[in-house]
Amino acid sequence: MLARILSFNNQSNLDRQLRDIKVDEYGIKIMSPKADSFLIKIADVSSIAANILKQEMLSLGGDVAISRQSITGRDKNTDCLLIGNFVQLKRLIEKLNRQPFGLANIGKDLAKSVTNYKKDKFLIKCRNYVLNTDRKTLIMGIINVTDDSFSGDGLLGQVFDKATKDRMENLVLEKAEQMIEGGADIIDIGAESTRPGAKPIDKKEEIKRISCCLNILVKKFKLPVSVDTYKPEVAKVALDLGASIINDITGLKDVKMRKLIAKYRAATIIMHMKGTPRTMQKAPQYEFLLEEVISFLAQRIELAVDSGISGDSIIIDPGIGFGKTLEHNLEILRNLKEFKVLGKPILLGVSRKSFLGKILNAEPDGRIFGTAAAIALSIQNGAHILRVHDVKQMQEVACVCDAIVKDETKRTVFSRKYAALSKIVN
Numbered sequence: 001m002l003a004r005i006l007s008f009n010n011q012s013n014l015d016r017q018l019r020d021i022k023v024d025e026y027g028i029k030i031m032s033p034k035a036d037s038f039l040i041k042i043a044d045v046s047s048i049a050a051n052i053l054k055q056e057m058l059s060l061g062g063d064v065a066i067s068r069q070s071i072t073g074r075d076k077n078t079d080c081l082l083i084g085n086f087v088q089l090k091r092l093i094e095k096l097n098r099q100p101f102g103l104a105n106i107g108k109d110l111a112k113s114v115t116n117y118k119k120d121k122f123l124i125k126c127r128n129y130v131l132n133t134d135r136k137t138l139i140m141g142i143i144n145v146t147d148d149s150f151s152g153d154g155l156l157g158q159v160f161d162k163a164t165k166d167r168m169e170n171l172v173l174e175k176a177e178q179m180i181e182g183g184a185d186i187i188d189i190g191a192e193s194t195r196p197g198a199k200p201i202d203k204k205e206e207i208k209r210i211s212c213c214l215n216i217l218v219k220k221f222k223l224p225v226s227v228d229t230y231k232p233e234v235a236k237v238a239l240d241l242g243a244s245i246i247n248d249i250t251g252l253k254d255v256k257m258r259k260l261i262a263k264y265r266a267a268t269i270i271m272h273m274k275g276t277p278r279t280m281q282k283a284p285q286y287e288f289l290l291e292e293v294i295s296f297l298a299q300r301i302e303l304a305v306d307s308g309i310s311g312d313s314i315i316i317d318p319g320i321g322f323g324k325t326l327e328h329n330l331e332i333l334r335n336l337k338e339f340k341v342l343g344k345p346i347l348l349g350v351s352r353k354s355f356l357g358k359i360l361n362a363e364p365d366g367r368i369f370g371t372a373a374a375i376a377l378s379i380q381n382g383a384h385i386l387r388v389h390d391v392k393q394m395q396e397v398a399c400v401c402d403a404i405v406k407d408e409t410k411r412t413v414f415s416r417k418y419a420a421l422s423k424i425v426n
Helices: 011-020 025-035 047-059 068-072 086-096 103-118 165-182 203-220 232-240 255-264 289-306 326-334 336-342 354-360 368-380 391-405
Strands: 037-046 063-065 077-085 123-126 129-132 138-144 186-190 225-228 245-248 267-271 314-317 385-388 421-424
Touching: 011 025, 025 077, 025 086, 037 047, 037 086, 037 103, 047 063, 047 068, 047 077, 047 086, 047 103, 068 077, 077 086, 086 103, 103 336, 123 267, 138 165, 138 391, 165 186, 165 203, 165 391, 186 203, 186 245, 203 225, 203 232, 225 232, 232 245, 232 255, 245 255, 255 289, 267 289, 289 314, 289 326, 289 336, 326 336, 326 354, 326 368, 354 368, 368 385, 368 391, 385 391
Parallel strands: 138 186, 138 385, 186 225, 225 245, 245 267, 267 314
Antiparallel strands: 037 077, 063 077, 123 129, 129 421
């Protein structure tokens, strides 16, 4: 019989395998971290520090890849690729804390990155709500109060007289009820289209559309409502009306927005976008895509916290389709786990996006199976929240993926409804 080569989605599955062969609990505690392997890239390290780093890791049974010329001293600096398991990294960090040549700082950065990377369960504070990502991928349903949404589902397009207030409220109510019945954990309201090439609308018009939605949603349903806006004036009205989350495509660029979110103790989604909706898809270029997007998000997280926003209220979004080509989007999805070093829940918006249309040669309403495929792999790669148009279908995709990836087998798609709300804060 051939020997099995085992693969584990998470640490608990490994521990279960060890218990199945009746390993002592103390032995499990010692051995389990040794199977937790890492490849960690550290950029632009001095050759002196890199050589010490390599020797220290070799002494622990791991290794560090560095440039050939940095060994001889011809290269003054080099990128490093650390290869080792969790136990080796832990011991390395302890050693680096006592080393010169900037190695103590490298040790601190390593400790933070590894700690963040291993964190996969979040309690997200959203004013009166707390969202729980433990064992369940959260679903955010999209309601567009626009007439030019790329997905063709804008409610203003269904109100040909540009809406009596009652008619619009009924449409919003009907759509929200369908989404919540389908398993939505969050409702996201957008009043200004952010599709490629979209023109901004006046803030007064945006406030009018948002107010119409929130007046009915916040009173009717007990779940967090997110508002998709980058304008502080719109966000203030939304928060006054009871919104719990501000979804800012500019990544909290405006200091007024940051202070406003902090004041209301709301949650926020920090998204990466290159350019503006009008210009973002005009040949976007990156030298190092993942490094640039992760660095941007790290900087904006720091600004948010410095502005008084709770670290437990921050969600990150790599911005699929926002200043990215097809190849850029696919690279982010393949390497989504790298965003875990930021230590924040990851939201992903792939629903009906144009990159799927390019792969499938399909219009937005023909991209549902492509969306399902992208969502399934995103859950496998670490997504915590999925922003979608087709809630019921994507909730079913998430339910099956959670059963496989998170070993979530005890709850059905129906019993999972509202399970994301761990508590309501008084």
